[in-house]
Amino acid sequence: MLDRREFLGYAGFVTAAFALARGAGELSAPSTVYLGSFGADLRTGAVADDGTLTVTGSVAGVPDASFLAFHDRFLYTTNEGQGRVTAIDRTTNAVLNTRSSGGAGPTHVSVHPSGHLLTANYTSGSVAVHALDDDGSIGEQTDLVRHEGDRDPHAHQVLPSGEWVLAVDLGTDSVYVYGLADGKLTQHQQLRLPAGAGPRHLAFHPTEPLVYILGELRPEITVARWEDGTLTPGQVIPTAGDGNFPAEITVSADGRFVYASNRGDNTIAAFVVSGDQLTALGATPTGGDWPRHCTLSPDERWMYVSNQNSGTVTWLPRDPATGTLGASAGSAPVPSVGIVAWP
Template sequence: MSTVYIGSFTSWGPPVGPGFQAGTVDSASGKLTITGGVPGIVDPSWFTYSRDGRILYSTIESDPGKVTAFNVTDPQKPRVLNSAPVKGAAPTHISLHGRYLLAANYSSGSVSVLSLQGDGRVGPVVDVAQHVGNGRDPHAHQVVTDPSGKWIVAVDLGADSVYVYSLDSGKLKQNQQLKLPDGLGPRHLAFHPNGRYAYILGELRSEVTVAAWDPAAGRFTAGQVISTLGDANPPENFPAEIQISPDGRFVYASNRGHESIATFAVGEQGKRLSFMSTTPSGGSWPRHFTLGPTGRWVYVSNQRAGTINWLPRDPATGKLGTSAGSVAVNNVGIVSFK
């Protein structure tokens, strides 16, 4: 059995159950079973873990925004350690970088750097980088460390940009602003395991941009652009999540509106993507998905349907099958393996 943690939006409708829940997954059948929850957690929308796996950090997507730390030493009995403000609004994504926790604040269009205490508790904000929109308000949606471990990369939907920062003594310094086409709305990116390419998902244009990455210079160069829909033409579509298989052979992206997961084959050592297919997500508005530890199941958070669905995956071909089961989670936003 594997442990999963589930976050859902408690303020986006009548609350039904805890916003933060724990569960288990059977690797053979794919079945996800919810085992309990922590009451009083509001809008936990993204998780990341300490290197030793003892601490789970969660965004609290509120205004003002916060980050909450949970002790998950006993995986099925998480307990709150503390919460700390991010000095921004509606944090949608967090990640770790050494002794710091990084937060992408959607509503305020900023990236915050928070200190971490020795016991894993979240400390105060030590720096905030403010973005500027591109005809729209800035909306920072993701912040990660590049595979070299040297650079901080932030994706901003409202600025139509990917920012590259250095981080020294807790202070961010901009190294590059990769400006993408107006109205693309970049939301998330995923790096290829070889560390030489990244795949940038555009929420407003249903496109993936392949970008070459130079870790020595800390710079992206935009390349191929490919649709997440193939030949489909739904009335509306807003891609949300992008991930790459651990072997670097397949990229997946969720389509909210078309209600599907797109599959791409990776070619030329990461330089090019080829569209393979879309597979129904099993519900409505697939906000997030994640590959299970064995690579044989994909877990999709269908937010509007209020379900987590598990889809079978063939690791050899990368192909997904139709939903094999589901569990009800109201306004689900994320499912994450410990």
């Protein structure tokens, strides 16, 4: 068993919010959410106790925010169409600064505990590291690693886990594990998945040494053991039939359920966790088209889905005891929405 910090590096702040919500039995995190979309500035929203999401405003000068990461009082976003990343002070929603992402088509950002911003550049197939200044602004780039493979690389996600950094590359059908020291990446492992799997995102189990790797080109999840900085693949289970292109994967805070969005059938597939195995629980329509992202509310009573093509955010009720999702209970218009995220 690994030290627990191995599993909280990516989203410790989210896990803490989940724990508070479970203890209180009600929504304990701030009701403010951020909504990233393509072709428009970053938006803000508010969520009521009944799950209803309302768009409340926008943050000027932050376009194409296809992914968001929070650290202390700061928010970091990709600007996918511009090849840039932006830092925002959430206390005022003021933009601190914007820098080149080091490549084209940045699709994912996260913050390493060492105080570095990690960015996955999809189009150029690279992973960039930037120092973060004390005031939260993005400092100089300290490293840039481009993946290589039989097909063009397409880095889609980069996550810290303790001392390690994991980068998921759809083009090379690989998950790379790096060490990070003094702002420099050193490759430790390249897990090669079967050709054509097209891994897009992964998610950590909150307490067990398990990682769930979601394929985009093949609609499936690979369950992998995660020990001492090494991934060992195990079970492979489909999320949907052919013609689907999964986008996002998330795990409930109690580690009992895994969810994945299917673009094509426009569903959220649910799975029950039993040891290192997943069992399909069922699939629920999202109430929109092309679910690029899905996330659980802090109290885990709702699943929020960003339906990119229909330009809607929908919310599906969730039973925390059984993990099942209900039909969409509402919808908010957000053109070309890509993500909904809580601080």
